[in-house]
Amino acid sequence: MKDRTPAALNLRGETRYIDDLPVPADCLQAAVKLSESARGRIVGIDAASALALDASVRVITARDVPGINQIGFSVPDEPLLPEDEWEYWGQPLVLVLAATRSLARKAAALVEVKGEPLPAVFDAREAAAAKRFILPAQTIVSGDVEAAFASCAHAVSGRADSGGQEHVYLETQGAYAEIREGGKAFVISSTQGPTGVQRAVAQALGLPMSAVEVEARRLGGGFGGKEDQASVWGALAALGAWVSGKPVKLYLDRRVDMRATGKRHPYSTDFKIGADAQGRILAFEATYYQNSGCSCDLSPAIMARTVLHATGAYKVPNVKVTGYMCRTNLPSFTAFRGFGAPQAFFVIEAAIDALARAMGMDRDALQRKNLYREGDATYVGMPIARGRAEEAFDRLAEKLSWKAYKADIAAFNASHSMEKKGAAILPICFGISFTKRSMNQAGALVHVYQDGSVLVSTGAIEMGQQVSRKLARVAARTLGVPEARVSVERTSTLTVANTVPTAASTGSDLNGMAASIACAKIRDRLTAKAAAMLGEPLERIGIADGIVTAGGAPSRLGWDELIAAANQDRIDLSAHGFYATPGLTYDPATGRGAPFAYYVYGAACVTVRLDLLRATYRLESATIVHDAGTSLDKAVDRGQIEGALAQGLGWTLLEDLRFGPDGRLLADTLSTYKLPDFAFMPETMDIEFLPPVDNPAAPFNSKAVGEPPLQYGIAAYFALLDAVRAAKPDAETVYDVPFIPEKVEALLDGRRPC
Ligand code: MTE
Numbered sequence: 001m002k003d004r005t006p007a008a009l010n011l012r013g014e015t016r017y018i019d020d021l022p023v024p025a026d027c028l029q030a031a032v033k034l035s036e037s038a039r040g041r042i043v044g045i046d047a048a049s050a051l052a053l054d055a056s057v058r059v060i061t062a063r064d065v066p067g068i069n070q071i072g073f074s075v076p077d078e079p080l081l082p083e084d085e086w087e088y089w090g091q092p093l094v095l096v097l098a099a100t101r102s103l104a105r106k107a108a109a110l111v112e113v114k115g116e117p118l119p120a121v122f123d124a125r126e127a128a129a130a131k132r133f134i135l136p137a138q139t140i141v142s143g144d145v146e147a148a149f150a151s152c153a154h155a156v157s158g159r160a161d162s163g164g165q166e167h168v169y170l171e172t173q174g175a176y177a178e179i180r181e182g183g184k185a186f187v188i189s190s191t192q193g194p195t196g197v198q199r200a201v202a203q204a205l206g207l208p209m210s211a212v213e214v215e216a217r218r219l220g221g222g223f224g225g226k227e228d229q230a231s232v233w234g235a236l237a238a239l240g241a242w243v244s245g246k247p248v249k250l251y252l253d254r255r256v257d258m259r260a261t262g263k264r265h266p267y268s269t270d271f272k273i274g275a276d277a278q279g280r281i282l283a284f285e286a287t288y289y290q291n292s293g294c295s296c297d298l299s300p301a302i303m304a305r306t307v308l309h310a311t312g313a314y315k316v317p318n319v320k321v322t323g324y325m326c327r328t329n330l331p332s333f334t335a336f337r338g339f340g341a342p343q344a345f346f347v348i349e350a351a352i353d354a355l356a357r358a359m360g361m362d363r364d365a366l367q368r369k370n371l372y373r374e375g376d377a378t379y380v381g382m383p384i385a386r387g388r389a390e391e392a393f394d395r396l397a398e399k400l401s402w403k404a405y406k407a408d409i410a411a412f413n414a415s416h417s418m419e420k421k422g423a424a425i426l427p428i429c430f431g432i433s434f435t436k437r438s439m440n441q442a443g444a445l446v447h448v449y450q451d452g453s454v455l456v457s458t459g460a461i462e463m464g465q466q467v468s469r470k471l472a473r474v475a476a477r478t479l480g481v482p483e484a485r486v487s488v489e490r491t492s493t494l495t496v497a498n499t500v501p502t503a504a505s506t507g508s509d510l511n512g513m514a515a516s517i518a519c520a521k522i523r524d525r526l527t528a529k530a531a532a533m534l535g536e537p538l539e540r541i542g543i544a545d546g547i548v549t550a551g552g553a554p555s556r557l558g559w560d561e562l563i564a565a566a567n568q569d570r571i572d573l574s575a576h577g578f579y580a581t582p583g584l585t586y587d588p589a590t591g592r593g594a595p596f597a598y599y600v601y602g603a604a605c606v607t608v609r610l611d612l613l614r615a616t617y618r619l620e621s622a623t624i625v626h627d628a629g630t631s632l633d634k635a636v637d638r639g640q641i642e643g644a645l646a647q648g649l650g651w652t653l654l655e656d657l658r659f660g661p662d663g664r665l666l667a668d669t670l671s672t673y674k675l676p677d678f679a680f681m682p683e684t685m686d687i688e689f690l691p692p693v694d695n696p697a698a699p700f701n702s703k704a705v706g707e708p709p710l711q712y713g714i715a716a717y718f719a720l721l722d723a724v725r726a727a728k729p730d731a732e733t734v735y736d737v738p739f740i741p742e743k744v745e746a747l748l749d750g751r752r753p754c
């Protein structure tokens with residue numbers, strides 16, 4: 001039989017993304033007119049020349065929104081189309097429809113939005129000084145940092161800065177919309193969160209959510225960029241369809257996508273860290289200035305993840321962290337793989353580096369000494385149960401023969417005057433669950449058809465991470481059928497309602513649990529029927545690999561026969577499953593409790609070779625020891641680790657998301673925005689899984705894998721820093737990512753990088 005798994009379809013080029021979808025003959029194409037300065041007040045919109053271009057052209061503004069012109073749900077600060085002010089360079093101001101895409105884009109360019117300039121702020125610290133905040137600061141205090149610092153033998157303070165990051169999903173944002181019989185809206189969206197799109201469309205069109213159907217088939221990548229920010233495109237397409245009465249497709253070109261949509265949040269952070277004479281960290285303090293951009297979006301949830309990962313993989317008894325969400329006139333920064341945790345990990349590792357230098361201690365010795373141990377609790381009181389931070393670190397050190405490895409690097413550096421090497425270790429401890437408690441829920445709908453084939457629908461969106469393969473495996477194992485009998489259906493708000501976005505690395509955890517609950521209901525009905533058919537007690541009955549077993553031995557009864565008999569007997573072969581993560585007790589008001597279902601552990605070492613003449617570098621190797629629990633699919637998990645590492649390396653070394661002094665995004669094409677590619681990746685990549693463990697919080701003892709390994713990229717930053725120091729021991733330390741060659745060159749030249 002031809003392989004019909006989503007991965008096989010994709011490989012054969014048979015999958016359809018938004019822009020591949022065939023559309024009805026009367027479908028209009030949409031384009032948006034973007035703002036061309038950072039902030040201004042709209043005084044008039046002149047659409048005359050756009051309308052003169054072609055009879056099919058329609059120009060749609062905020063005034064055409066029939067419902068509520070607002071898609072910001074936690075803070076109402078995101079009009080679908082602006083009514084009087086625009087707030088960043090690249091903001092969609094007007095929607096334009098036309099018979100063809102090129103006409104729509106031409107017409108959009110001809111729309112003239114007249115405005116008066118308004119003062120703008122781009123820097124997070126400047127915004128903080130002006131008290132321009134999205135919401136009040138988030139603070140967690142544990143222990144007594146002042147007293148602890150007073151008792152520290154060593155204490156250092158410093159600053160760490162990290163830049164933004166463009167998602168560069170291969171498929172840009174887009175949606176297809178039509179208004180169906182009875183004025184119901186139907187939308188196909190490239191989104192990680194169909195329910196969010198459904199809610200935005202319903203609100204903008206003034207419809208109940210029950211009159212809006214949103215479907216997401218698959219994404220050509222999301223990486224967080226389509227968690228919240230697909231809603232605007234879905235709602236605009238729906239608005240176009242509503243106003244024109246015709247189907248509408250809106251698919252952004254790369255430049256519009258890069259200008260208009262959010263990216264990873266840049267952070268600027270002040271830290272202070274202190275330890276006793278032996279290097280036991282006693283206190284850590286950090287003030288994070290998050291550049292939130294122009295609207296709230298997911299910024300508070302992201303900041304929550306930052307303040308909950310402030311001490312990385314380390315036990316620190318006294319902690320005080322404060323996170324400011326600073327409102328600036330830049331695109332609204334949003335979810336990006338890691339979701340505020342990479343920013344926190346970078347700061348604690350910078351602090352540890354600074355402390356190690358002040359103490360004249362090896363960084364890795366300081367890291368090792370302070371790792372979380374079994375029985376510890378984090379600074380919010382979450383117990384470290386089945387902790388594996390030390391196990392991962394020690395296995396990595398053993399694998400590398402770390403002492404000899406470091407000695408080899410030192411020998412290389414002593415014998416090479418034009419090249420230097422550096423290597424650094426990065427341990428992770430990454431919390432799995434949405435930081436917003438209410439989001440930790442999922443539903444699934446499972447049908448077994450008369451012929452024994454199985455269909456699973458959940459809220460999980462396939463965006464390349466192979467969640468559909470994992471779900472098929474979970475359903476097959478729970479029901480006891482071969483995986484080939486299971487198909488995983490696209491996500492639709494009709495089949496599963498109130499879904500949370502596929503995000504926080506929980507896609508397979510939450511939806512897998514919901515699917516297995518649904519499958520277990522059907523299995524229980526079937527085993528009862530089988531027991532009756534075979535005349536065996538129920539306890540002896542099982543189903544494995546498509547055969548009913550009795551006392552563990554295959555019986556004469558096969559799956560297909562059992563299904564046919566159950567159907568004849570009028571047994572319900574469908575079930576809905578619902579899962580809500582238990583045990584999440586964290587209260588942000590007190591900063592105490594368990595925010596996560598569990599942690600993912602691991603450790604990575606990256607080795608860098610720096611060319612002192614050119615200030616360029618090669619990544620020699622990455623060695624990773626990772627905790628995938630009892631992996632559902634090692635090939636998939638390995639792919640996720642490699643991909644996450646690539647994005648982590650891009651963030652720390654390469655991707656230079658820069659805005660001009662006027663707030664304009666400077667690199668807004670893929671020819672100017674530099675990304676990691678094959679040639680950039682480490683020459684050798686050695687990924688080892690820690691031995692399987694049990695994990696009751698995910699299906700079949702698996703663990704989430706999507707985001708945690710991104711943090712490993714941070715090892716490369718410190719490896720490169722070491723290589724620079726090997727060449728220039730007195731080089732100033734400026735903790736700042738991305739560590740692009742220009743910055744390396746400045747340090748090697750004895751200048752301060754800017
Ligand atoms: N892998 C691919 N190929 N494409 C993606 O868009 N997104 C990442 C990660 N891996 C992504 C990916 C992000 S940001 C998250 S949160 C998880 O996948 C979401 O999927 P999961 O929860 O099913 O792992």
Ligand code: HPA
Pocket residue numbers: 227298301302305335339433434435436439503504505
């Ligand atoms: N991760 C990703 N998305 C989210 C989270 C999170 O922790 N919380 C709310 N949305």
Ligand code: MOS
Pocket residue numbers: 192222223224225227335336337338339502503504505707
């Ligand atoms: Mo991932 S940033 O949680 O979509």
